[in-house]
Amino acid sequence: MIPARFRSPSLLSCLAVACLLPVACRQQAPVPVEPPPKTVVASGSEDAGAVxxxxxxxxxxxxxxxxxxxxxxxxxxxxxxxxxxxxxxxxxxxxVAIMPVLLPQAAVAPSPGGDAAAVALGVSDAVATxxxxxxxxxxxxxxxxxxxxxxxxxxxxxxxxxxxxxxxxxxxxxxxxxxxxxxxxxxxxxxxxxxxxxxxxxxxxxxxxxxxxxxxxxxxxxxxxxxxxxxxxxxxxxxxxxxxxxxxxxxxxxxxxxxxxxxxxxxxxxxxxxxxxxxxxxxxxxxxxxxxxxxxxxxxxxxxxxxxxxxxxxxxxxxxxxxxxxxxxxxxxxxxxxxxxxxxxxxxxxxxxxxxxNAVQDDLDRIILARKCGDEFVKRRDAFLRAYARQCRVDGGQDAIDACALSLGAEYGFPDEHCAADGPLAKLRRAGGISASAAATATAAAAGEAAAPTTGGTAGRGG
The missing domain is CATH 3.90.226.10 (2-enoyl-CoA Hydratase; Chain A, domain 1)
Known part of the structure; x- marks a missing residue:
């Protein structure tokens, strides 16, 4: 007999269900997911091996x-x-991108599985495939x-x-x-x-x-x-x-x-x-x-x-x-x-x-850059790029990325007045990481700072 202190509707109900439906109270083990095979059969004669x-x-x-x-x-x-x-x-x-201001909306035919707005912006399924x-x-x-x-x-x-x-x-x-x-x-x-x-x-x-x-x-x-x-x-x-x-x-x-x-x-x-x-x-x-x-x-x-x-x-x-x-x-x-x-x-x-x-090319680029701009420049550049990867998120939009990059640039001393074209802001601009206007603003600010007389200097500058 069950002691009174253990008698409760929830416990009794569970015991009753357990007696009638023993399988229902058992936790089902998750079905293991098989990883995709690493070695597959070649698809045809063209894949029969390197020649x-x-x-x-x-x-x-x-x-x-x-x-x-x-x-x-x-x-x-x-x-x-x-x-x-x-x-x-x-x-x-x-x-291709359709220009909405020049083309009536009725003339924009959506692609199968996509919508006309996505096609007009160039972000339809065709971008992925x-x-x-x-x-x-x-x-x-x-x-x-x-x-x-x-x-x-x-x-x-x-x-x-x-x-x-x-x-x-x-x-x-x-x-x-x-x-x-x-x-x-x-x-x-x-x-x-x-x-x-x-x-x-x-x-x-x-x-x-x-x-x-x-x-x-x-x-x-x-x-x-x-x-x-x-x-x-x-x-x-x-x-x-x-x-x-x-x-x-x-x-x-x-x-x-x-x-x-x-x-x-x-x-x-x-x-x-x-x-x-x-x-x-x-x-x-x-x-x-x-x-x-x-x-x-x-x-x-x-x-x-x-x-x-x-x-x-x-x-x-x-x-x-x-x-x-x-x-x-x-x-x-x-x-x-x-x-x-x-x-x-x-x-x-x-x-x-x-x-x-490429590891070899990266090493070679660092050697050449250090020879041109100095070891201290390379260290600041690497520190900037690590901070940029941690802090400047794409989900904030381009304006947020630009603001983040420019803030880090000021913190780490970029653009550098001696090697502006080799700095991380220039690299990000070429890769599309920051906008041209943001890069130009930073370069102009660095040029003005270098030309203006200073009393205390800028932390992190040099090289």
Whole structure:
């Protein structure tokens, strides 16, 4: 019998239910969630493995040749390429913005699954998933003597009246220009609109091959000629020849590229070697590795095949090491059959040095910056950037970000009157972290402060 002190409606009710429905009072264990598999079956013949052979890759075009205008004739056949002038906040290639003041609301047709307002602002689903680039009319060839694009050409997408009549916004919503022939005038015409913006995006979908290496070399050479500092490679590739991937990566490493793998894109097999070379890597899609397929192999035993591959893997390890990636990537490749694909998660990409800032380039930049502006400048810059990452949140809007950055700039002594162009505010401006007006205000204030007589100095200044 239950003592009186334990008799209560809630306790008795629970006991009654427990007797009648024993299962109902038992806590059900949560169903375990299986993590996605790391090794998957390759999707098809194109993913059957990176290719290696004794055939030597095409000799890269010498830099001295690319400084002139008589470039060797070459046509891109291993994939498709487009050029546009990517800027901070711009949507993917092919996305356009409708100008509401010029276009009646009834004429704005919402895309499936989206609304007209989102399309008008350029923030529809197309921003997350790039649409296939349209085939615009061939861009006129800019004057070779000036390298300038005139009014009404690809730089503006047409005349001012054409823009008003079509409702297609100018500015960062840049129409991608297909690039097939890689002659001097073709590359010049495709990239001429990007000169003023100082930013160029090369979008490539296809195999890693010798003509891809030439594509990177030539666009980089034209960016140097036009003084376009920001270069972005937006890649979608199942891989290709490792002997072509490494010189392509070396060309990228020597010319300051950011590499992107979008959510609807992949970078598999030999493409990972290209990814390793970027100054910065922005990855939303799938990155995967596996063994090479040795084309033309005469091996009849494992030992013979290993001997054939040993030299190639040695070159891959040396390549990864000089580009700041882990040589463990090459070791992992050896263990994954070429009919499978080992997908790398975010933590592995960071661990292997395949995402974010390139460690080797970051070290080199710090050495050069310290030599130019002083060690104290570099320490203040690093402290500023750490504080900015902690305190300046994007959810407050651009005005709040600008105010936060300027406040931190005053605290840490930026802009620095001796190295203003190399300071963190200038870097954030180029990356789109703060607005141009805020950066200009800070620079003007620093210039006025440097010119005005002072009695007590400014804390944190120097270098």
């Amino acid at each position: 290696s052979s004794d055939a030597k890759p095409a000799v890269p075009t010498q830099a001295e040749v690319l400084k002139g205008t008589d470039w060797p004739t070459l046509r891109l056949v291993s994939g498709d390429a487009w050029i546009d002038c990517d800027v901070a906040g711009a949507p993917p290639p092919g996305t 790039p649409v296939s680039p349209p085939a615009p009319a061939p861009a006129p060839v800019a004057d070779e003597a000036s390298d300038e694009a005139g009014p009404g050409d690809a730089a503006s997408g047409g005349t001012e009246q054409d823009v008003a009549d079509s409702g297609i916004a100018d500015g960062p919503f840049d129409t991608p220009r297909p690039l097939v022939d890689l002659g001097f005038e073709d590359v010049q015409a495709a990239m001429a609109p990007c000169r003023e913006r100082g930013s160029m995006r090369l979008r490539y979908e296809g195999k890693i091959s010798g003509d891809f290496t030439a594509l990177v070399q030539r666009t980089a050479a034209m960016a140097d000629r036009m003084d376009i500092p920001t270069r972005i490679l937006d890649i979608d590739s199942t891989g290709g020849r490792v002997e072509d991937a490494m010189p392509a990566g070396d060309a990228i490493a020597g010319s300051r590229w950011t590499i992107r793998v979008r959510a609807d894109s992949i970078c598999h097999s030999a493409c990972v070697l290209v990814l390793a070379a970027g100054d910065d890597r922005e990855i939303a899609g799938k990155v995967g590795i596996h063994r090479m397929v040795r084309v033309g192999s005469q091996a009849t035993t494992r030992a013979e095949l290993s001997q054939e591959l040993r030299e190639v893997y040695g070159e891959i390890k040396e390549y990864l090491e000089r580009n700041g990636a882990s040589v463990a990537v090459a070791d992992l490749m050896m263990t994954v059959p070429n009919r499978s694909l080992r997908l790398l998660d975010d933590s592995e990409l960071r661990e292997y040095g395949l995402s974010g800032a």
